[in-house]
Amino acid sequence: MRRLLWKEWKERWLWIALWIVTGAVTTALGKGQFTCGEQWQTTSSWMFVIPLTAMLAGLGGYGSELHGGRATFLYSRPVTWKQLLAAKLLLGFVAVIGSGIVSALAGCLLLPEEYHSLITPHSLAVGALIMAGFTAGAYLLGLAFSTVLPGVAGGLLVLVGWMAVVTTVAGLSIYKPVFSLILFIFSPLIAGFILIRFGITLHSAARLRRFILTILTIAALGFILDRTPLATMLVNKINSWGSKVAQELFRDNNFSPDARYVYLNRYVGDELVPCLVRLSDGRFSFLDSSISVGWLANGDSLAAYSGIDTKYPRELHVLQWHGQELRTLRIKNSGYLGLKYHALSPDGRRLLVGGETVLQFCDLTTGETHVVAKVDRAKLRRMVRRDKGRLNGLFWCWWQSTNEVGYLDPFTKKRVLIQLSECGG
Numbered sequence: 001m002r003r004l005l006w007k008e009w010k011e012r013w014l015w016i017a018l019w020i021v022t023g024a025v026t027t028a029l030g031k032g033q034f035t036c037g038e039q040w041q042t043t044s045s046w047m048f049v050i051p052l053t054a055m056l057a058g059l060g061g062y063g064s065e066l067h068g069g070r071a072t073f074l075y076s077r078p079v080t081w082k083q084l085l086a087a088k089l090l091l092g093f094v095a096v097i098g099s100g101i102v103s104a105l106a107g108c109l110l111l112p113e114e115y116h117s118l119i120t121p122h123s124l125a126v127g128a129l130i131m132a133g134f135t136a137g138a139y140l141l142g143l144a145f146s147t148v149l150p151g152v153a154g155g156l157l158v159l160v161g162w163m164a165v166v167t168t169v170a171g172l173s174i175y176k177p178v179f180s181l182i183l184f185i186f187s188p189l190i191a192g193f194i195l196i197r198f199g200i201t202l203h204s205a206a207r208l209r210r211f212i213l214t215i216l217t218i219a220a221l222g223f224i225l226d227r228t229p230l231a232t233m234l235v236n237k238i239n240s241w242g243s244k245v246a247q248e249l250f251r252d253n254n255f256s257p258d259a260r261y262v263y264l265n266r267y268v269g270d271e272l273v274p275c276l277v278r279l280s281d282g283r284f285s286f287l288d289s290s291i292s293v294g295w296l297a298n299g300d301s302l303a304a305y306s307g308i309d310t311k312y313p314r315e316l317h318v319l320q321w322h323g324q325e326l327r328t329l330r331i332k333n334s335g336y337l338g339l340k341y342h343a344l345s346p347d348g349r350r351l352l353v354g355g356e357t358v359l360q361f362c363d364l365t366t367g368e369t370h371v372v373a374k375v376d377r378a379k380l381r382r383m384v385r386r387d388k389g390r391l392n393g394l395f396w397c398w399w400q401s402t403n404e405v406g407y408l409d410p411f412t413k414k415r416v417l418i419q420l421s422e423c424g425g
Helices: 002-028 045-059 070-076 081-110 113-118 121-145 151-170 179-199 204-226 229-239 377-386
Strands: 250-255 261-268 271-278 283-286 292-295 301-305 315-322 325-332 342-344 350-353 358-363 369-374 397-401 404-408 415-419
Touching: 002 045, 002 081, 002 121, 045 081, 045 121, 045 151, 081 121, 081 179, 121 151, 121 179, 151 179, 151 204, 179 204, 204 229, 325 358, 342 397, 350 397, 369 404, 369 415
Parallel strands: none
Antiparallel strands: 250 261, 261 271, 271 283, 292 301, 301 315, 315 325, 342 350, 350 358, 358 369, 397 404, 404 415
8 A cells, every 4th residue: 555655646746736835825815725714705716726726636546547558557466446546545635634734824824914813723624624625526526537538638638528518417498407417416426436446447438438328327317317306396495485595695686666576686606696585584586597677567577588598589487476486477479578568457467568570468367378469570571671770560569458458550650459358358
């Protein structure tokens, strides 16, 4: 074991040194490992530089064994795969502990004097444990990726491909990824362990095929689990009222007319995520991103417009509260969506929705839609080509009364009134 540890140190001492030095420097600048209490925190992205260097140290883990049949030669000696893996894990464990201690010392000695009163043994221990968790996870991921292609560059290439797929899965709009995303994040550890146990002496192409096949198998299991009632229950619980307490990192506040709710964007890391907040208790629910939103005059309905959004193309989403449940009505549209091209009935029960070729209204209590008027698309487009620069269509509409609506004819430019009874309403 001593010889294996010495071998690992000689091969990766530079990456380990970079890891420890990076932790000390960023912490001394106040942007790395936390050393102060809750009164002084940082949201700087610099703190992730330390786990990044830990991952680079892990990417060199099996890189040397994959060159020129060295793994075959090493296993021909009295060395087992368990001993080799233990040596690499032990080196990483020592590096995690060493980086935490050195970073804590750098924070105590090099931070400005005004922060010294915030440094306590408890704050040092908590900061070291948090960073140890990040760096240990990053090191293990790097070690898993190092089992596929030779060298740090090979492991980095596999890492980039995996991150691209994770980003794609996380951004899928066809469903809410729960188990698939969790399993996909941990899949490299499982795939790497399988290669360490059964395939480290194989050719690079064979290792890559096994690695990809293992990850795809785990991802397929996650996709299947995402279709189960348990996944639906978890998504509803995460996004339901009362599951999360609103934080203060908000912007773009848009209050409802009755001031009971507010639509705003919440910072999650460096990303803005839209959500609805109930002001009575501060509970909130995340929403899908949309290009623009606006409150309807009844105060209980939020209109989310996604006319040019690829996620829900040309649809109007009307979000309403029914007790503690947030429901969404989707109204398909035939043109540009904007707040000025919709009209709420005087009783607040119906919504008139203008479009390019179709004018329709939606019953907000039942979700049913009825067509009020249609125009010929070809004829309208010929007029648009002659009259460029103007918005032509059935966009300008209004409520004449509770049971009568009006719109501006796009060809004659005259007002037209229609009874809802003529439209099935």
